[in-house]
Amino acid sequence: MKIATWNVNSIRQRETHVQRWLENTQPDVLFLQEIKCETPAFPSLPFHGLGYTAEVVGQKSYNGVAVLARVPFNVVHRALPGLPADDAQARYIEIEVEGITLIGIYLPNGNSRGEDGFAYKLAWMDRLAERAQALLDDDRPFVITGDFNVCPTDEDYAPGALSPTDALVRPESRARFRRMIWMGLTDAVRAVHPHGPVYTFWDYQAGAWQRDMGLRIDHALLSPTLAERLVSADPDRNERDQPQPSDHVPVLTTLS
DNA sequence: ATGCCGGGTCCTACCCGA
Numbered sequence: 001m002k003i004a005t006w007n008v009n010s011i012r013q014r015e016t017h018v019q020r021w022l023e024n025t026q027p028d029v030l031f032l033q034e035i036k037c038e039t040p041a042f043p044s045l046p047f048h049g050l051g052y053t054a055e056v057v058g059q060k061s062y063n064g065v066a067v068l069a070r071v072p073f074n075v076v077h078r079a080l081p082g083l084p085a086d087d088a089q090a091r092y093i094e095i096e097v098e099g100i101t102l103i104g105i106y107l108p109n110g111n112s113r114g115e116d117g118f119a120y121k122l123a124w125m126d127r128l129a130e131r132a133q134a135l136l137d138d139d140r141p142f143v144i145t146g147d148f149n150v151c152p153t154d155e156d157y158a159p160g161a162l163s164p165t166d167a168l169v170r171p172e173s174r175a176r177f178r179r180m181i182w183m184g185l186t187d188a189v190r191a192v193h194p195h196g197p198v199y200t201f202w203d204y205q206a207g208a209w210q211r212d213m214g215l216r217i218d219h220a221l222l223s224p225t226l227a228e229r230l231v232s233a234d235p236d237r238n239e240r241d242q243p244q245p246s247d248h249v250p251v252l253t254t255l256s
Numbered sequence: 257a258t259g260c261c262g263g264g265t266c267c268t269a270c271c272c273g274a
Contacts, residue, residue, distance in 0.1 A: 009273085010263055034273085036264065061264050062272070109274060149274070161274090163257080168274060203274070204261035215274070247262085247274085 001255045002026070003102060005145040005218055007033040007201075007248035011066070014246055015043050018068075021239065021250060022050050028071050029097060030250075031104030033147045035064035042066060059090040065106050065146070066093070073097045080105075081134075082127040091124070100226070101135060105146035110167030118167050121149070125176035132180055136223065144185070145220040147248065150177045152187065155196065156216035161208070168217060180221060188220040188233035188253050200235045201248045209240050220253040229255040 004027040008014040011032060022030065030052075035042060039058035047054055052068040057078050067073075077094040079087070091106040105128065110121030128144070135142045150173045151157045162169055181187060189198050199214025208214065220233055231254040239249040 013263070034263085109272085111274065112272065151274095166274070201274070204263095205258085206260060217274075244262090 001098070001100075002028050002252060003143055003145060003220065003255070004030045004250050004252045005033070005104060005147070005220065006030060006250040007106070007147040007218060007246060009034050009036070009246040009248065011035040011042060011064075012037060013244065015046060017239070017242060017245070019046055019050065021236070022047065022052060022068070025236070025250070025252060026070075027252060029067060029069045029073075029095075029102055031093070031102075031146055032066045032068070033064075033104070033106035035066050036062060037064060055093065055095065057090045057093050059088065063106055064090045065104055067095055067102075067104055069095070069097065071097055073102075076101065080124065080127050080131065082130055083124070099141070101140050101142035103131075103142065103144045103146075105144060105148065107147060107149045109149045110170075110173065118170070118172075121167060122172055122176060125173070129176065129180055129183070132183060132185065132221075136183060140223070141226050142223045143220055143226060143253070145251070145253065147217060148177065148219045149217055150174060151215055151217055152177050152190075158197065158199070158211075158213040158215075161203075161213045161215060168215065184224050185221040186224075186227035186230065188222050188227075188230055189216070189235070189251065191227070191230060192233045198235060200251055202240055204247055218248055218251045220251065222253075226255060231256050
């Protein structure tokens, strides 16, 4: 099973990029983040033509997630369980495929709106850990993949690419990521590449791509039985060299 | 040392991303 994630920074700007990548890579499931459109505006038709069914959780202007799958699936949740009912930010989608739970997330960045914005990020991570624990308690095989907006360790960003006080590297963010590892989840990309940079994002500014000043913030966390089936987990750096690219590249995880 | 780039929107100056 091939499961991918990609923060596309507007699906309307990246529609042909996604089409080409699906044709070349043929994942079973692709989670998208930052689609930046309302649900009816999502361009489903070109993906249907490639054999993919879409489920979209959109909102105006910001955020927005979706999943494209060429295998049958059931939609389980369209929002992260446990969040306040009036939270309208489109950041979570959960489906079931062949008895496996697959979750796509766009975790809050946490740098805007001061400490309130950072508190929102931490609360969101607390709810995510609760969801993961509930699935572990049920012995459900599951994958959580997407844009986590966390560099788990200092190996996960180029020196100077971020301030030490950035919400992506603050100890409170890292502690919450690490807690999910301690719960028994496997960071798939790090399991396959134990050391060194494996970036998934490069800023548009200051020649970050040309200087390889990247971040590793797009991840796939695997439940214990799925971790035993891990074959590969890699960012597709080639996408960052395409014309008008997203600032993130796809990350593809393969399970036997 | 964030706002250099590149999305978005009350259409155009301003908000947001990481």
